[in-house]
Amino acid sequence: MEIGTKVKKLRELRNFTQEFMAASLEMTPSGYGKIERNESEVSYQKLEKIAEVLGIKVEDIVNFNEKMVFNIMNNNNSNNGYVVNNNAMSDNEKRLYEELIAQLKEENSTLKKFIEKLHEK
Template sequence: MEIGTKVKKLRELRNFTQEFMAASLEMTPSGYGKIERNESEVSYQKLEKIAEVLGIKVEDIISFNESLVFNVMHNQTGITNGYVVNHNSISDNEKKLYEDMINQLKEEVLTLKKIIEKLQEK
């Protein structure tokens, strides 16, 4: 997914209009629209400003994956419209890497405990 598309999805999740974003970024609505349509390059400085308006980090924009987001609508009381990011969805490969790392760290802890025991015996 291109940066402009990610920005658009995140803006929509915040229920912000293109006009609001453009005004907040001191741009014309058509200029901002070009960003969302991936018709213009986005500098890192502009991305920082976009992230600030959206209340997130630049990294959140870059790593945004719409399949990990659920819309949350709580309209009975009119309290909230928002989103929840599901960080529990990791690939099998990523899961295996984490499990391997955990096992390696467990082995390291055991080794260090043995070293500590030997040092305490002296």
């Protein structure tokens, strides 16, 4: 998925309009629309500004995968309205997330030990 498409999907998830994004980025709506349609190149500086408006990091835009987003449905018969597509991730993506989770657990453990040492003093 191209950057512009990712930006569009993330904007839609925030319920922001193209006009709001354009105004926040000090752009014309047509100029911003070209970004979402992948008709113009996006500089890293512009991507930083877009991420700031969306309240996320540039990495979140670059790594965005719409298959990872939960679909909220108004159906009370399916897990409180949340449906997860278990086949949405490739094996490689699953491995990467498992590695990330393991790394975060290790960091969490290290931070807990550090906090304990601070309380001892």
